[in-house]
Amino acid sequence: MIKNILEKALRDLLPELYQMKPGLCHCKQCEDDVLALALKVLPPKYVSREEGEVYARIELESPQFQVDMLEALLLAAEKVIAHPRCGSGQGKNVNPGENVGEADKKEKNGAKE
Numbered sequence: 001m002i003k004n005i006l007e008k009a010l011r012d013l014l015p016e017l018y019q020m021k022p023g024l025c026h027c028k029q030c031e032d033d034v035l036a037l038a039l040k041v042l043p044p045k046y047v048s049r050e051e052g053e054v055y056a057r058i059e060l061e062s063p064q065f066q067v068d069m070l071e072a073l074l075l076a077a078e079k080v081i082a083h084p085r086c087g088s089g090q091g092k093n094v095n096p097g098e099n100v101g102e103a104d105k106k107e108k109n110g111a112k113e
């Protein structure tokens, strides 16, 4: 079984990211978008065995790589904040349920005033 342990490492940094980017929407869609964008710019860390995972984790835990991951997450967060696919708007108070079915239409126009 092969897995990219980078994904979990990025997930572990999400609480930190939300603190640094209070405008970032907390919904599952935006969380996944941030992770996907960050994963795209970072080199993947695939492991196939327990042993490999230990070595890869040592690399992931290095201060330099932590910084790289956080930078990638911050960039990704800015993109998602500018264009949230869930249609939540930029930190506005949105009535839950109000935008159901409107998210797609709002993607390009009218999302920001």
Ligand SMILES: [Zn+2]
Pocket (backbone or CB within 6 Å): 025, 026, 027, 028, 029, 030, 031, 084, 085, 086, 087, 088
């Ligand atoms: Zn969202």
